[in-house]
Amino acid sequence: MTPTSTSRTRTTRTSTPPTGTARTNAARTPRKRNERSSLASAGLHAALALAAVVAVFPPLWLLVTSFKPRNDAFSTSLVTHFTVANYTHVLADTEFLTWFKNSVIIVGLTTVLGVFIAATTGYAVSRFRFPGMRPLMWLLLITQMFPVAVLIVPLYNLLASLGLLNQPAGLVITYLTIAVPFCAWMMKGYFDTIPVEIDESGRVDGLNPFGTFWRLVLPLARPGLAVTGFYTFVTAWAEVAYASAFMTGEENLTLAGGLQTFVNQYTNDWGSMTAAAVIIAVPAALVFAFAQRHLVAGLTAGTTKG
Amino acid sequence: MVAPVVLVIGVIIGYPLVRGVFLSLTDANEANVERNIGVNHLPATYKFTGLDNYQAVLSDGVFWDRLGWTVVWTVGCVSLTFLIGLALANMLNRTLRGRTFYRLALILPWAIPAFISVFTWRMLYNEKNGILNKLLAGGGIDAVPWLNDPTWAKLSVIAVNVWLGVPFMLVALLGGLQSIPGELYEAAEMDGAGAWQRFRNITVPGLRAVSSTVILLSTIWTFNMFPVIFLLTRGGPGDATEILVTYAYRLSFLDSPRNFSESAAWGVLILVLLSVVAVVYRRALRKQGEVW
Numbered sequence: 001m002t003p004t005s006t007s008r009t010r011t012t013r014t015s016t017p018p019t020g021t022a023r024t025n026a027a028r029t030p031r032k033r034n035e036r037s038s039l040a041s042a043g044l045h046a047a048l049a050l051a052a053v054v055a056v057f058p059p060l061w062l063l064v065t066s067f068k069p070r071n072d073a074f075s076t077s078l079v080t081h082f083t084v085a086n087y088t089h090v091l092a093d094t095e096f097l098t099w100f101k102n103s104v105i106i107v108g109l110t111t112v113l114g115v116f117i118a119a120t121t122g123y124a125v126s127r128f129r130f131p132g133m134r135p136l137m138w139l140l141l142i143t144q145m146f147p148v149a150v151l152i153v154p155l156y157n158l159l160a161s162l163g164l165l166n167q168p169a170g171l172v173i174t175y176l177t178i179a180v181p182f183c184a185w186m187m188k189g190y191f192d193t194i195p196v197e198i199d200e201s202g203r204v205d206g207l208n209p210f211g212t213f214w215r216l217v218l219p220l221a222r223p224g225l226a227v228t229g230f231y232t233f234v235t236a237w238a239e240v241a242y243a244s245a246f247m248t249g250e251e252n253l254t255l256a257g258g259l260q261t262f263v264n265q266y267t268n269d270w271g272s273m274t275a276a277a278v279i280i281a282v283p284a285a286l287v288f289a290f291a292q293r294h295l296v297a298g299l300t301a302g303t304t305k306g
Numbered sequence: 307m308v309a310p311v312v313l314v315i316g317v318i319i320g321y322p323l324v325r326g327v328f329l330s331l332t333d334a335n336e337a338n339v340e341r342n343i344g345v346n347h348l349p350a351t352y353k354f355t356g357l358d359n360y361q362a363v364l365s366d367g368v369f370w371d372r373l374g375w376t377v378v379w380t381v382g383c384v385s386l387t388f389l390i391g392l393a394l395a396n397m398l399n400r401t402l403r404g405r406t407f408y409r410l411a412l413i414l415p416w417a418i419p420a421f422i423s424v425f426t427w428r429m430l431y432n433e434k435n436g437i438l439n440k441l442l443a444g445g446g447i448d449a450v451p452w453l454n455d456p457t458w459a460k461l462s463v464i465a466v467n468v469w470l471g472v473p474f475m476l477v478a479l480l481g482g483l484q485s486i487p488g489e490l491y492e493a494a495e496m497d498g499a500g501a502w503q504r505f506r507n508i509t510v511p512g513l514r515a516v517s518s519t520v521i522l523l524s525t526i527w528t529f530n531m532f533p534v535i536f537l538l539t540r541g542g543p544g545d546a547t548e549i550l551v552t553y554a555y556r557l558s559f560l561d562s563p564r565n566f567s568e569s570a571a572w573g574v575l576i577l578v579l580l581s582v583v584a585v586v587y588r589r590a591l592r593k594q595g596e597v598w
Contacts, residue, residue: 045404048397051390052411054469059418061437062426117314136312143319146577148532148551153558153566153573154325157339177318184315238419240533245559256421260537263425270429277422288417292477 059281066274086275095250096276099258102168102247106254107236109172114179114232115225121180122187123213127199143181148241151177159246166252171243175236183228190224191217223294230291237284255280330359330570336563352567359571368545368553369572373579375460376529376549383467383528388521390468391475396509398476399483409480416473424537427466428453431538456546459539463547467534471527475520482516483509518591525587526580550576 069081090096124130125137155174156165164170194217202212218225240256247253253261259280262273334352363369398409415423430436431452439449452462486508494504530551535541541548541556548556550572558569 044397044400044402048394048402048404048408048412051394052408055413055415055473056411058423058426058430058469059414061430062422065429121315132312136315140315142581146323146530148530148555151322151326151573152555153329153570154322156558157329157566158322158325173318177322180315181319234419238421238533240421240537241555244536245555256419259421259425263428273425274429277425281418281422284419285417292413292416 062274062277062281065270066278068271070269070271086271087279090272090275090279094272094276095253095258096279098251099253099255100279102253103237103255106168106171106175107233109168110175110179110236111229111232113172114176114183115229117176117180118183118187118228118232119218119221119225120213121184122189123191123217125184126188126191127196140181140184143177152242152245155242156245165246166248170246171254174242174246175232175239178239179232179235183231186228186231187221187224190221194220227291227294230287230294233287234284234291237280237287326570327574329567330574331356332567333358334567334570335565339566355567359567360575363568363571363575369550369575372545372548372550372553375547379460379464379467379549380525380528382464383471383531384521384524386464386468387471387475387524388517391472391479392513392517394472394476395479395483396505398480412476413473415470416477420470420533421537423470424466424534427462427469428538431462453539454543456543459543459547463535463538466538467528467531470534471524475524478516478520479513482513486512518587522584522587525583529580529583530576550579 066086067082067084069083069085121140125133125140155177159165159167159170159173162170164173198216198220199212202216203209207215238256243254243256244260247257250261255276259273259276262269262276331354332352333355334350338352339350394412398405398412402408430438433439433449433451433454436452438452442448442450451458453459490508490512491504494508499507529549531549532551532555535547535549535552536555539547541552545553554569554572554576557565557572
């Protein structure tokens with residue numbers, strides 16, 4: 001259970017890969033290790049290019065399709081009649097903006113609350129020894145493998161009895177159950193790297209425990225807070241199961257639920273679907289671009305520390 | 307400082323979990339749980355039935371059918387994702403022109419919310435008009451019923467999940483590869499080790515810590531992968547692609563009457579299965595002398 005120093009060094013190393021080692025090594029040795037025949041080189045490029053095409057094609061096609069007139073959605077050609085009609089239709093004639101607003105409110109609240117709870121929890125687990133700590137840490141860890149199905153029914157009943165179905169607050173609570181345990185683990189890892197002496201000096205200067213945490217430790221853990229924030233945002237923005245089960249009625253849907261209304265058994269509005277999808281994907285991709293390098297380190301750290 | 311935290315965690319995780327286990331021991335369904343109809347408040351009338359649900363689920367063939375497919379799905383997805391990720395990571399770990407470009411292109415699928423990607427794939431898979439079948443038609447090949455034939459549907463959902471999962475593997479393994487000291491390879495080369503020997507004796511052991519973590523994570527995620535199956539096929543055709551999680555969801559939210567207790571029993575069984583997998587996996591690693 002206790003984090004080993006080896007696992008911590010490993011993750012820090014993962015997060016800052018020493019780029020260019022291969023190159024310097026190659027330059028030092030007389031015979032270059034990475035020297036390839038031109039045939040091997042061509043093969044390497046061919047394989048990577050193929051993989052890149054497979055990776056990029058679906059999102060690219062989505063983007064291309066979103067600019068086609070509705071009736072051409074399935075034509076194989078690139079855009080012949082460029083149009084933004086799909087975008088204007090989605091923004092003006094559908095509930096899309098309502099869904100977007102719902103999602104922003106829910107995801108925003110989840111992120112702020114989730115980061116706060118995860119930070120306090122992580123700090124508590126990192127600094128204090130109290131009865132029930134080991135079970136608590138186990139609980140946090142095990143929740144990573146909770147299937148939707150275990151929690152969804154009790155949560156549904158709970159929210160129903162509190163009158164929170166179809167309310168943003170209901171989904172916020174739900175998303176906290178997904179995000180907090182994992183983020184608390186990540187935050188514990190960050191707090192473990194901050195020397196306890198800092199807390200002690202704060203205590204000597206007359207701060208209470210919360211003051212120490214809030215004024216001294218939290219600012220130092222800013223990178224950790226950023227990663228947990230990103231993680232919570234990305235998780236909540238892309239969540240489907242709870243959103244589909246707890247939110248009904250056009251005006252209460254989130255983006256994940258709303259998108260399903262464009263393409264289902266009854267309607268096939270691929271034009272609107274693609275335009276809406278592009279609008280939803282852009283903010284997520286931007287946030288992701290900032291966070292991706294740290295996400296891996298954080299994610300793998302959460303389990304290596306088990 | 308600790309008390310509020312324990313309280314919050316207890317409320318948002320402990321309560322639903324305990325309640326889920328409790329529900330699985332009752333005969334709760336849509337008709338007998340506490341609910342409000344108009345202004346009337348109806349109290350709960352379900353009763354405790356002990357292990358009846360578990361007995362019913364385990365003696366029913368549906369559970370074992372779904373479990374079988376879930377295992378195929380998980381093993382298939384994780385092994386393909388890992389192998390492709392490993393191969394690409396090794397390719398990207400060389401000096402190579404356009405490395406940054408390839409890297410960015412290859413992690414793109416990760417940057418897009420999964421449900422967007424899944425909808426996009428549904429469009430590509432469209433039997434009559436989808437681009438995949440149009441391309442096949444260009445090559446004179448008959449249209450493939452990607453999502454409407456049980457076997458093709460299974461292959462299709464696996465393909466999409468692999469597509470979604472490779473970027474994470476790739477980035478994690480690339481990080482692992484870059485933490486292996488280059489001197490080891492040089493020394494091995496001096497001793498006359500071939501490319502395959504270097505891979506087997508340096509790369510594989512050097513990656514063990516990272517790969518054991520990502521394999522376990524990815525197993526858990528794939529086992530519980532709800533959006534891919536739910537949005538791509540809704541578990542169909544028939545229930546061909548329904549994994550345990552989507553089936554449990556169907557029991558409590560799509561079927562009528564909603565069967566809360568049986569769904570909860572499925573949920574608990576899934577959790578137990580996953581815990582066993584995780585424990586056995588860690589044991590096995592420890593036996594190999596892994597600190598983790």
